[in-house]
Amino acid sequence: MAHTEKINENWKFHLGDAPGADYMGYDDSAWRTVTLPHDWAVEHPFSRAHSSGTGYLPGGTAIYRKHFILPDNIKDKRVRINFDGVYKHSRVWINSNYLGSRASGYSPFSFDISDFVRPGENVLAVRVEHNETADSRWYTGSGIYRDVVLSISSRFSFAENGIFIEAKNISENAAEIVIEYTADGCDAAEFALIDKFGSAVARVKSEGEKGKAFLSVKKPELWSPDEPYLYSVCCQTLKNGEITDTETIPFGIRSLRFDANEGFFLNGVNTKIKGVCFHHDAGCLGAAVSESVWERRLKKLKAAGCNAVRTAHNPPFAGLLSLCDRLGLMVMDEAFDEWEGAKNKWWQGHNVYPPKRYGYAEDFPLWHKEDLKSMVLRDRNHPSVIMWSIGNEIDYPNDPYVTPYFDEVLGNNDNGKPAEERRYNDKKPDASRLPVVSRELVSIVRKLDAGRPVLSAMSFPELSTLTGFAQTLDIWGYNYRENLYEQHHKSFPEAVIFGSENSHSPEAWFSAADNSYICGQFLWTGIDFLGECAGWPVRISQAGMLDLCGYEKPLYYQRKALWTNEPFAKLAVSKTQKRGVRGDNYVYSGIIGETLFISCYTNEENAELFINGKSAGKKSVDKKLCRVTWEIEYVPGEISVKTENAFDILYSAEEAKKIILTPEKEVLSDGDIVHIEVSLEDKNGHIASAEDKEVYYQLLGDAEILGIENGKPDDLTPYSEKFRTTYNGRALVYLRAGSLKGKIKLFAYAKCGIAGETELIIK
Secondary structure, rough: OOEEEEEOOEEEEOOOOOOOOOOOOOOOOEEEEEEOOOHHHHHOOOOOOOOOOOOOOEEEEEEEEEEEOOOHHHHHEEEEEEEOOOOOOOOEEEEEEEEEEEOOOOOOEEEOOOOOOOEEEEEEEEEEEEEOOOOOOOOOOOOOOOOOOEEEEEEOEEEEEEEEEEOOOOOOOEEEEEEEEEEEOOOOEEEEOOOOOOOOOEEEEEEEEEEEEEEEEOOEEOOOOOOEOOEEEEEEEEEOEEEEEEEEEEEEEEEEEEEOOEEEEEOOOOEEEEEEEEEEOHHHHHHOOOOOHHHHHHHHHHHOOOOOOEEEOOOOHHHHHHHHHHOOEEEEEEOOOOOOOOOEEOOOOOOOOOOOOOOHHHHHHHHHHHHHHHHHHHHOOOOOEEEEEEEEOOOOOOOOEOOOOOOOOOOOOOOOOOHHHHHOOOOOOOOOHHHHHHHHHHHHHHHHHOOOEEEEEOHHHHHHHHHOHHHOOOOOEOOOHHHHHHHHHHHHOOOOEEEEEOOOOOHHHHHHHOOOOOEEEEEEOEOOOOOOOOOOOEEOOOOOOOOOOOOOOOHHHHHHHHHHOOOOOEEEEOOOOHHHHHEEOOOOOOOOOOEEEEEEOHHHHOEEEEEEEEEEEEEEOOOOEEEEEEEEEEEOEEEEEOOOOOOOEOOOOOOOOEEEEOOOOOEEEEOOOEEEEOOOOOOOOOOOOOOHHHEEEEEOOOEEEEEOOOOOOOOOOOOOHHHHEEEEEEEEEEEEEOOOOOEEEEEEOOOOOOEEEEEEEOO
């Protein structure tokens, strides 16, 4: 039967070129040993010499080599090597034989290495080139930053991505499962639908090495965000009546319908999409983000009422989609941020001219078909994926596409744009090219999956509806164009419209919530991310509901109040009202008599504030903002808030007396990555949020500290250091367990004399 394993451990790594390293016999014994996923950029200091857009971290050229052992019968097998993502311009060799290249840093790709492998030792070599860091508008990472998988199967087996499963004609009583397959060299295939208890609820056999098989299911369990029920499909190839290969694919049964007047329906139920966008990094981990890190983040987003995510703006980590299947999050799966025309890439700070114009556009003409196909083929069996996006803001005005329809125009993020860049210039690419390319991309997707809609997230729909670009799409995604919803619904009554990218403002949400014809929205963003920086020394974008540690901001609780019904209350503090929710934090401190603005975020109708137990007044909550604010004079002690069904409290913490380390779990397995939350606490056990310390970490046992994050926007401490300042009294440590069973101890201490420790066990 097929054998599939991640081969992430014990790679040899060399930063810089190494002529001859493609040769199998090359001596790499002095090279550093790394574990994948690996992002070399975060191992180096922040520097203004690198691009602000990509977080002031370096690129370069590097070589990876992997030695691995194969069994004696390997010549009778089909062997593939699968890369989920390498940033970027990778070239691959096996046993000195060149296999090929991949330009994209995000697309999954693979090679059949059956003809080149041998029993015993084999050597895989990968050369990565990321020499210009101003090649993106956000942090990309550098290296083999996703999993590498080795698969060994019979030569009579299913083709790679050769199984496509769809559920059709779904009702409460029955559903039809259609399986399209290609099985190389086989004469038949068998399929069984397995429920979550391991019982087969339907079986079918199909003759031929390719074709379609049909399964009928009575009273199907449906997949949804509330009940993400997963079946599995056991797929077997046969040759002369004998089973030669087996694949098992998780699968969910659910129906989708997008209506121009009534919005989105999941399983026949009208559903508003409450989505968030995010990029693929996790601060100190760079782009090498494991499934466990994503799980913590996604669970928090779902707890705020989120039911969908957008993979902005590239094919995601495969494990992210598996998590969304299991957790119940719908996915807008996105392919590209640019097509033939290169967008502005900010390298001296956001909107600081002149830009650079490197990026995927230089690879798009040659690679777009293969990159789009690889995303759809890999992801189309995931029930979480509900729509395909072929591009983000491709129609951004004058960046680079122009049109004589508009002599002068600004985009949604063009503050300070020079006058000559705002005006029509016929020497730039013409926007009439967009529908031509779009039709090709839509056609590629529909040939592989006709059941899900294809869209693009448009920044300039007032133009794209004139050029015909919008009309090539099944759904029209609008980025920050809520003002056009009503007008365009009347002008284009057959168009399905939704917010593909929206601000956190409650007004943007109610533009969707109050209009039945708008399917929903995707917030920019769910999580803070590296890059897209305003300028040195700020290294991150602060657009998220969660900070770079994954801690909840006040913005998170406002959204939770808008999107959920379970009663709650959350206090926050600001010294000014000017920035509203973005100016709030959880630090209750100040000078006695100083003016503070205390906010409560809640989905209830009224809230009452108490200062050291004395009422400061009961107020009605603004239902549009889900927020109520009191102006008070600071006094030490505590502030608390009560609603009809909820309560919250903040303390003016005293001097930090200890460091508390709280791991998410204490018993680990080989290779587990665990989050350890760090907090400074005073003698009463309250977080010393007004006092930050530089905390040093020491680890004993078979484990390693992968990184330390605090979420502080302008903290330029190199991620390679084993110390970091807390931010508002907190930080986060990522720790990876080794393979030796036994105890691990993590110690933390500050120069002022406070300390803390935690103990974990590898079993």
